[in-house]
Amino acid sequence: MAVRFELLKESSECNARLGKLYTPHGVIETPIFMPVGTRATVKAMTPEEVKDLGAQIILSNTYHLYLKPGHKLIEEAGGLHKFMNWDKPILTDSGGFQVFSLGKLRKISEEGVEFRSHIDGSKHFISPEKSIEIQNSLGSDIMMALDECTPYPSDYEYTKESLERTTRWAKRCKEYHKDWDRQALFGIVQGGMYKDLREQSIKEITDLDLPGYAIGGLSVGEPKELYRDMLSFTAPKLPKNKARYLMGVGSPDYLFDAVISGIDMADCVLPTRIARNGTVLTSHGKLVIKNAEYKRDFGKLDPECDCYTCKNYSRAYIRHLFNVDEILAARLATIHNLYFLIKLMENIRTAIKEDRLLEYREQFYKKYGYI
Numbered sequence: 001m002a003v004r005f006e007l008l009k010e011s012s013e014c015n016a017r018l019g020k021l022y023t024p025h026g027v028i029e030t031p032i033f034m035p036v037g038t039r040a041t042v043k044a045m046t047p048e049e050v051k052d053l054g055a056q057i058i059l060s061n062t063y064h065l066y067l068k069p070g071h072k073l074i075e076e077a078g079g080l081h082k083f084m085n086w087d088k089p090i091l092t093d094s095g096g097f098q099v100f101s102l103g104k105l106r107k108i109s110e111e112g113v114e115f116r117s118h119i120d121g122s123k124h125f126i127s128p129e130k131s132i133e134i135q136n137s138l139g140s141d142i143m144m145a146l147d148e149c150t151p152y153p154s155d156y157e158y159t160k161e162s163l164e165r166t167t168r169w170a171k172r173c174k175e176y177h178k179d180w181d182r183q184a185l186f187g188i189v190q191g192g193m194y195k196d197l198r199e200q201s202i203k204e205i206t207d208l209d210l211p212g213y214a215i216g217g218l219s220v221g222e223p224k225e226l227y228r229d230m231l232s233f234t235a236p237k238l239p240k241n242k243a244r245y246l247m248g249v250g251s252p253d254y255l256f257d258a259v260i261s262g263i264d265m266a267d268c269v270l271p272t273r274i275a276r277n278g279t280v281l282t283s284h285g286k287l288v289i290k291n292a293e294y295k296r297d298f299g300k301l302d303p304e305c306d307c308y309t310c311k312n313y314s315r316a317y318i319r320h321l322f323n324v325d326e327i328l329a330a331r332l333a334t335i336h337n338l339y340f341l342i343k344l345m346e347n348i349r350t351a352i353k354e355d356r357l358l359e360y361r362e363q364f365y366k367k368y369g370y371i
């Protein structure tokens with residue numbers, strides 16, 4: 001059995017739940033936040049550091065690794081786990097989303113997506129079969145079906161056409177994949193901001209009877225209220241005994257909304273990306289460490305955090321590192337931001353266990369400054 005989701009406990013006060021996701025490279029306690037390691041590295045982190053932060057699974061990217069260094073090279077190296085020295089679970093995104101957001105001059109057809117590499121403009125073509133072939137070479141524990149992340153906003157007709165193609169592509173991915181004991185395939189639900197189309201996509205994708213399902217096409221720039229409305233409509237409709245994965249979500253409030261709607265897994269480049277720009281998440285809200293106000297602030301980045309960065313360095317020192325563009329700046333901020341979100345999810349799991357998730361959210365929001 002490649003991947004199996006076990007539902008452990010449903011919250012009595014909302015759709016949140018505790019689960020276990022069994023994979024060939026280990027068991028994952030959900031709900032979980034997955035750090036993104038797009039090009040076979042969680043930027044600025046060694047795998048040991050990512051593990052020490054408490055990460056149970058990381059994401060990597062079909063589109064990027066296909067372009068460089070090439071999936072065949074990684075296969076020769078013994079697969080992605082070996083290549084990047086990470087022995088826990090890996091989930092690979094299918095490349096669809098990246099082609100749409102990174103690739104230039106792309107053309108979508110029934111067969112797949114033709115695009116030019118964002119690196120050197122060379123022409124490429126990814127079909128559902130090609131995406132699975134690449135992910136088979138990478139050897140990830142969880143593969144994502146090739147989908148079209150329907151852009152926002154899109155009209156009803158286009159959104160319907162797009163989700164129906166995504167369904168046909170998911171079927172082709174399922175037919176092409178062979179070794180179900182080694183790798184699982186998750187389907188991706190689309191349907192934009194139209195509730196009836198989301199229902200259609202849920203029906204079509206879950207009819208494929210896969211070990212897990214993702215919600216795509218949310219957090220694509222739509223207003224927060226629309227995101228929350230579509231999320232709370234869609235998530236509970238996914239099969240409750242399968243893993244539910246919300247793609248591209250990562251700020252604290254968006255994660256709370258996701259868990260409360262019944263989501264088990266989420267990923268986002270946010271914490272690592274903003275860390276490299278000097279923005280850190282703290283218990284009392286976001287903080288731009290380069291601001292002059294921290295020049296002589298010899299306190300911790302986050303007084304309530306016990307991560308390596310907060311235990312050993314001051315705001316003044318970290319601000320200095322950013323000011324002189326030192327590599328260590330990105331590393332220390334990344335360590336803290338990843339730890340902050342991974343710890344948040346651990347606290348959320350505990351709160352679900354103790355049936356006090358909504359109260360915990362209230363406390364967190366007050367301190368963070370959301371309310």
Ligand SMILES: CC(C)(C)OC(=O)NCc1c[nH]c2nc(N)[nH]c(=O)c12
Binds near residue numbers: 094188216220249
């Ligand atoms: C704009 C950000 C990245 C924040 O969110 C989204 O785009 N969210 C949607 C998303 C993220 N990653 C995906 N992968 C795939 N295959 N399909 C998707 O729809 C998505």
Ligand SMILES: [Zn+2]
Binds near residue numbers: 305307311
């Ligand atoms: Zn910290």
